[in-house]
Amino acid sequence: MSWRDFDALARLDGDEDMARRLRRAERSRRKLLLHALMTEAAKVSESLGPLPPLDSVWELLARAEARSPRTVNRMLTSPYTGSWAGYTTRLLRNGIDGVGPLWMHLGHVHAIAAAAAIQAELDFEIAIPVWHGNAILPALGMARLPATAQFSLATVRGASNRYVVSTADTAVRLPVAFATDGPGWWGIRKVRSRVGAHRFSLRLDDLDPYRGLYEPIPPERLPTGDVARWQRLIDEACRLIATHLPELAEVMPVGLNSLVPKPHVLFRNPSASTGEAFGSAVVGLPTDGAALAATLIHEFQHIVLGGLLHLIELYEPDPGERIYVPWRDDPRPLSGALQGVYAFFGVAAFWRALARADATSRRAAFEFAYWRRQSWHTLQSLHADATLTAAGRRFLDGIAERLGPWQDEAVSAEVNELAEAVARDHLAGWRTRHLRPNPAAVTELTEAWLSGRPRPTAAINAADLPPTPVPDGSWSRARTDLIRLTVDDAAPSPEARPRVPGATAGDFAYARGHFAEAAECYRGELSASPDRPTSLVGLGLALSARGPHPAARALLRRPELVRAVHRQLRTAASRPPTVERLAAWIGQLIPE
16 A cells, blocks of 8 residues: 555545555455464364364365355454454464363354355365354355254255255255245345435344454344444444545445344444454444444444554554543553544534535534534544554554644534533543542641641642553543533423433533532432532532533643542541542632
């Protein structure tokens, strides 16, 4: 890949040819992985258990490639070939079984070869592994056999374009159209969508054991009604992407061709992907097409960056969980933070396009204002990180070239204030739970309060200890959920809205703009539970919304210090102060 193409991908200017080259590079990488894996496995004959020798697999793959090179290429570029190869390589190198015996995982290559041979219309016979009665043929479907043992074998054979998966007493005939279901057979469904000249084709893979993120998982068949719902939402999402980001609509089908569908999660759009499964994303059922479009773009960005990272190093290895990111409640390593910046840069681009197309959409304006700000602030914090390589800084510079000017684009004052409040809410909550103040500073402030001495400025300004991934207390995103409901153009009336898990009276009052009422509610919550992070930050937000306030400054900018000092005072003082009074005392030395 040239530097010109590298820079284009950073700026969201990648084209279809670039995506195809990333996919070809991934295919080449998988060929190397497959060769290394099979070579190592052949050295340890007992690792194959009851499976036939690997020579038979090589022969069948070679025959399939001679008959239909594209078929073998498709099998190699299937996302779960990559996740299988990575997982099984780690098992083999470490000499462990993982989920099931090692031979089951090594034997998946027999199933890959069988699936390639079927699509190449070869006459052949080969044994493949069976897990709980399920015999997977990757990218095609799964034969459902009586489970006589937890792990066993089945035979795949075919002639004259007719194929059967069988055991000693059961045979499942594959339908002519593999995606359709039949007796003993579940096909892998495909969802297709066309918007003008743009064509999208996505597998809904609920069968492949290697479709998960970390280890093999059993099949989870989608009900037929859910498939229809996915089709409707994918149609809507593809229409939005093609209409508002047509250049991206040309590229995405090359880099995203499979979804692992998961159930809906109230007020969340959960999704995930891995660098090993190039082309796939695990996605929870969204509420509408816009949410799905943003999620697909988000995961496509992860996929692109994952492919790029197989070609060039953007950072030195550093697994330390030390960086604040607004899309997670825990500290992240630089690798995760960089992935998030690129993914949410794409999300911001989507909402920006929708907001520009419909100036009345408060939802689009809010999401754009929020994600442009959050991805920009994280990008700036990463740029000087010592673990970035020169290529990594160049990549961030490319993102900044587009993302920077967006910070000055106009959105309504109300929407901008809401986005700022949600951003401050999450950051303060993260600080409360993951930062530990310098113990000496906490002690000095406690003693100053007890003795009536002046506030020690140095103690208030003392740096915290490095972030810890172990949270001190729980966190609720109910306030953010309520605010998003208020800006959602299609949200039902307040009476008809679903219950927001974890929301308190203070959260409802704050979301309605009743800040004095919200502050009073949070005071009550803190009186009952002075350590509760969501109440501490909520009080800071409610006070701040009514104007400058020293307690608000302390609760939003140094909440971890307020909480630590208040904890000591609750044991050392006969009449400890309220959290608000202590926060005001500390906040008077925090500049506006």
